[in-house]
Amino acid sequence: MENQSPKNNETKKGLTGNFKKAFGSTGAILGNVASQARETVESAADSASRKASLLFAEKSRRGQLDDKNVDELVTAFHEWLTLRKKVTIKKGEFSDSEGSYYISIKEQGLLGQSYLFIFTAEPSEVITRQVASLLWQGQKFNGVAILAKSWPLGRLNLEKNLGILIWENGIRLGKNSGATDYLSSWLVDYTGYQFEEKALIEKEVSQLSSNMTRSNKFFIGRDDALTLIDRSIVNYSEKHNYEIKPWIFSIFGEGGIGKSYFLQHIKEIYVPYILFAHIDHQDPEESEEGLISLIKNLASKLAEQGCDITHFEKVFTQHLLSNNSTQQPAGEKAVSGNLEDVLKVGKVLGGTDTKRILNQVTKKGSFIRIVPSFFNVAGVMADVGFGIYDRISEAQQKKEAAILSSQTIAELTEALIEDLASFVKDQQKQYLFWRRPVLAFDSYELIGSTADKWLRNLFLKSKKLQELLPVVIISGRYELMRFDSRWAEFQAELRTIELAPFSQNEADNYLSKFGITDQARSKTLYDLTGGHPLFLTLSANLGTEETIIQVLTDRILEEVEPEWHELFIEMAVPEAGFNLDTVEKIVDKSIDARKAFKELSKVSFVTGKSGLISYLPSVRKVLLKYGDQVSPDRIDGIREKLK
Structure with missing residues (x-):
């Protein structure tokens, strides 16, 4: 550690004069109070300058205190100390922590105390080691205090036996000691504000x-x-x-x-x-x-x-x-109707602005109520009533406004x-x-x-x-x-x-957490899953491609009622997606196509565009592979129907 003076700054006026300039006679009272180092903090709160101090406190909370450099602060404190005739002062800059300074004082007299003060932008680990080094060198201090401009968010602990004052927040942390009182007394005069005492954080780091x-x-x-x-x-x-x-x-x-x-x-x-x-x-x-x-x-x-x-x-x-x-009055209930009529009006299912679509549909004389359980990736699913649009719509709006x-x-x-x-x-x-x-x-x-x-x-x-x-x-x-x-x-x-699917690099990194470091294996999994995080997780430790496809298909079908499993797999065949007409072409006449379409539309792995329901690319790829594995003739037959 080198004993070298911090950068010199313009000499400031005496404490009382400086404070009076800011607050007039009220400031002078508090400035005089500041002459007694360890008593000032308590006295200032009860002095005639309390109003001025509170004004500064509000300024600090709103970030209106001057943004001082560390060398300005250490110079001002040093000048304040030199006005005290009964202390011996040493100052310098830490050799391996640029922009961080120390001042030590020794009070005169038989019972005089020794204190160490550190000035730094943030109390880093380097500074902590420097303080420890000073103490290990046999220099005994009755108190150590740090004045930091800010406290790093990552540090959730306070070093024992240190008092810390944070300039940007106007607060005191850590142990109270004579060293802390010295800094507090100076800051009352320097800012007109008594720094508030707080803890660092609510919960213990452990x-x-x-x-x-x-x-x-x-x-x-x-x-x-x-x-x-x-x-x-x-x-x-x-x-x-x-x-x-x-x-x-x-x-x-x-x-x-x-x-x-x-x-x-x-x-x-x-x-x-x-x-x-x-x-x-x-x-x-x-x-x-x-x-x-x-x-x-x-x-x-x-x-x-x-x-x-x-x-x-x-x-x-x-x-x-x-x-x-x-x-709820029975007359205000939405009447279920035919979903097909909604589909004929416009592009209801995703891809366009929901509210605009609703407006288009209601202009055609139907009432649409958003059903939350069906408001999924597919877009808007609707219940439709006929002939009572004006009355129902007005009733629903009034009900919502009343709520x-x-x-x-x-x-x-x-x-x-x-x-x-x-x-x-x-x-x-x-x-x-x-x-x-x-x-x-x-x-x-x-x-x-x-x-x-x-x-x-x-x-x-x-x-x-x-x-x-x-x-x-x-x-x-x-x-x-x-x-x-x-x-x-x-x-x-x-x-x-x-949030998009993983890139190949992100997938490689993710799979490495599962112990998969072979690039060929990682690429195969990425190609199968499209970088979808859930699919990567499910397939990471599986063996053959056939097993992976089976597991992923089982997961996809968890959201589908068993009676619709086969149809859900078959609807992966249309490359551009499907609508109600597509479903009607594929299902047997004994099956309610509209009900089937609604069931297919509400799962989480689908999206909507241009009036069509589409599976996500990774989902479609998995379902097609599964269909080709277990029932290739059936899948080929669907392709023929759709030609």
């Missing part, structure tokens, strides 16, 4: 270590998606909090592509820093009680992660006590946000790394129209919620703008991320 690495082994790729989300989640500097955008993410991709696993990975790698609530939509009921159930589920997920929902539970209990369930404007929904939504706000504000008071709310809505294609409108119009538009700086991730088979174009209202805050 409690988190197993969770933080659990999902890493088999998670491959998605770097761009993670980087984009990381910029919003991992940004705890108060200086930047008010600028965080985007905060809503639309994650979409085909069935089995890894959307849910991606959300789980986010939870596990960020678990120390976030309050994570994961809602997986499973055919929610399109009613007030269905929406209440969704809100209650979200509250319960937050509670599981440590958020106190006492206020919400009180409001919810009041709702249960006062709720008198009513039956969203009901007092119960408003009170539950407000109570949930208030409980969440209490949690966040308490976190911000106590911890440097406070837990940012991350709300994940999975399988969003199943959510239903009413819940979607609640999320857009009531929940996410709440200013109280937005002040909490949440990150909202909505995952489904469609991007949000296609699900409902009115998500454009959030265009400035919204980013869309598509």
Whole structure:
């Protein structure tokens, strides 16, 4: 370590003069208080300058304190110390940590104490070793304190016996000692702000270590998606909090592509820093009680992660006590009709904007109701009624509006946000790394129209919620703008991320986790599966191609009722896809073609384009190979029928 002075800066005026310049006579009082090093922090809080100090505290929280360089800070502290006549000062720069400085002092007198101060941009491991080296050299200090501009997010522990002050956040961490008091007293005069004392993070590192690495082994790729989300989640500097955008993410991709696993990975790698609530939509009921159930589920997920929902539970209990369930009038029920008539109107099944299609169909005199259980990769499945469009449509709209404007929904939504706000504000008071709310809505294609409108119009538009700086991730088979174009209202805050099948390189990397390093074997598996993550996982440790095809086919058919298995395999034959006419050409007359078409359309491995249902390429390849293996004559016969 070399004893060399930091870069000289313009000499600052005396403490009282500098402080008075900023705050007048009020500042002078606090400046004089600062002359007693270890007593100043306590005295300043009760002085006539408290109002000025609180003003600076608010500035710090909003990132309005001056952005000082490390050498400026160490020079200012050194000048402050030189005004004290009863200390001996040494200063220098660490030789192997450029831009990091130290100052040590020895108080005069028989009972004088020795203190060490470190100034650095971030308290790195190198600095920690340097401090340890000083102590090992026999230099005894009664206290060691670090002034850092920021704290690295990856470090979740504090070195014992160190006091740490973070400039960008205006807070104190770690052990309180005489060294910490010296720095605090100087900072009161230098900034007018008494740094707040906080803990580093809520949970001990030992409690988190197993969770933080659990999902890493088999998670491959998605770097761009993670980087984009990381910029919003991992940004705890108060200086930047008010600028965080985007905060809503639309994650979409085909069935089995890894959307849910991606959300789980986010939870596990960020678990120390976030309050994570994961809602997986499973055919929610399109009613007030269905929406209440969704809100209650979200509250319960937050509670599981440590958020106190006492206020919400009180409001919810009041709702249960006062709720008198009513039956929906029979006249308002949608009348089932003929799906074929919808298909004749336009390109209902995927590939075009859902709302535009609905408008086209309703202009033809039919009423369409989105059925969540059928709102899948296939696109819009519909129930159709005839002759009552105007009455039914108006009734449905009124019902939806009544649900969203009901007092119960408003009170539950407000109570949930208030409980969440209490949690966040308490976190911000106590911890440097406070837990940012991350709300994940999975399988969003199943959510239903009413819940979607609640999320857009009531929940996410709440200013109280937005002040909490949440990150909202909505995952489904469609991007949000296609699900409902009115998500454009959030265009400035919204980013869309598509999860695609693995590339050959990503597949090689993924398969290596299963012990597959032979390039020929990896390429064969990639060609069979198209890089589909689920298919790669299922086929990784299987032997022959025949076995792989059998296992993958069995997995695909899990979503299909047994009576439709054979037809599902046969419909892989049409290269461009199939529609109702195609099904009618293939099935026997004894089979209800419309019912068959609906069953084929609702599984997760299909997509829609130009009015046709198509299997995903990897699925079609597997099913064709399986058909050729077990019933080649039948598959050839289907080809002949379709010529």
